[in-house]
Amino acid sequence: MSVDAAPVSELPDPRDFGLPVVTEDDLPDELGTLVARVHDLVDAVAHTEAGSAELAQASATVHELTERLNVKRRDIGAMLERPRSDGGADYETLTNVVSGRSNPAAPPLVLEHTDDGVRARVTLNGTYQGPPGLAHGGWVAAMLDQVLGSASAAAGMVGLTANLDVNYRNPTPLNAPLELTARVTGTERRKVFVSAEIRHNGEVTAEGTAVMVRLDVPG
Numbered sequence: 001m002s003v004d005a006a007p008v009s010e011l012p013d014p015r016d017f018g019l020p021v022v023t024e025d026d027l028p029d030e031l032g033t034l035v036a037r038v039h040d041l042v043d044a045v046a047h048t049e050a051g052s053a054e055l056a057q058a059s060a061t062v063h064e065l066t067e068r069l070n071v072k073r074r075d076i077g078a079m080l081e082r083p084r085s086d087g088g089a090d091y092e093t094l095t096n097v098v099s100g101r102s103n104p105a106a107p108p109l110v111l112e113h114t115d116d117g118v119r120a121r122v123t124l125n126g127t128y129q130g131p132p133g134l135a136h137g138g139w140v141a142a143m144l145d146q147v148l149g150s151a152s153a154a155a156g157m158v159g160l161t162a163n164l165d166v167n168y169r170n171p172t173p174l175n176a177p178l179e180l181t182a183r184v185t186g187t188e189r190r191k192v193f194v195s196a197e198i199r200h201n202g203e204v205t206a207e208g209t210a211v212m213v214r215l216d217v218p219g
C-alpha cells in the first residue's frame, strides 16, 4: 500500500466548512450535569415499573422541561473546540450521538489520545440493549465507527467513513467496563485505513476496520 496521504499537523478548522464552533468556556457546568441526569432518566424510563399516575406526572414534568429548553436551541452541527497541549486545537461534534458532550443519548464515552491512536472507556447501561442483557450490534458498530474516525482525526486526517467492516467475536456486555482502541494502519491518496477493537476484561468482543475518505477543505 502506498503512503502518499501524509498526516497533516493541523486539523481543518470547522469554520472553513461553515460550522459553528463553541469552546468549553461556552458550556456551563450545569449542561454536563443535565446531560448526565437525562442519560440516567432515559434508562429509568426504559426500565420503570411505576404506575400510571406516576407515569402521567412524569410525562407532564418532562414535557414542561422540553418546552423550556427548546426556547433557546443551538444550531445543528456545532463543533466543540478543545485546546491541545501543543497549542493546536481538537474538534468534536457537540451533539455526536456516540460521543457528543451535550448529547444525553450518547453513552458516557471518555476518549483519549495514545501513542499510536486513540483509546476510549465506556460502560453501556440497559438503554443500549439489543439481545437480552447484551449490547445492540448497531451500537457496537457505531462505537467502533466513532473511534475509527477519531483515530484518523487524531492523526490529522479528518474524514467520512466510506466503508466499515465489523466482526462480532463475543457478546458485548451491558453494565460492564469496555475498552476501545483504534489506530491508523495506512493511507493511500485521500483514503485512510483504520482498525479498532472493543475489549471486556481483555477479551475482544468486536473488531472493525474502516476506510475513511479525507475531507477537502472547501476552496
Ligand SMILES: CCCCCCCCCCCCCC(=O)SCCNC(=O)CCNC(=O)[C@H](O)C(C)(C)COP(=O)(O)OP(=O)(O)OC[C@H]1O[C@@H](n2cnc3c(N)ncnc32)[C@H](O)[C@@H]1OP(=O)(O)O
Pocket: 011, 012, 013, 014, 017, 091, 092, 093, 145, 146, 147, 148, 149, 150, 153, 158, 159, 160, 161, 162, 163, 188, 189, 190, 191, 211, 213
Ligand atoms: C472539520 C473538523 C471535524 C472534526 C471531527 C473529528 C471527529 C470525526 C469522527 C467521525 C466519526 C463518525 C464517522 C461517521 O459517522 S461518517 C458518516 C457516515 N459516512 C458517510 O455519510 C459518508 C457518505 N459517503 C460519501 O460522502 C462519499 O462516498 C465519500 C466522501 C466517502 C467519498 O466520496 P468522494 O467523492 O469524496 O471521494 P471519491 O468517490 O473520489 O473516492 C475517493 C477514494 O475513496 C475510495 N472509496 C470511495 N468509497 C469507497 C468505499 N465505499 N470503500 C472503499 N473505498 C472507497 C475511492 O475508490 C477513491 O479511492 P482512490 O481512487 O483514491 O483509490
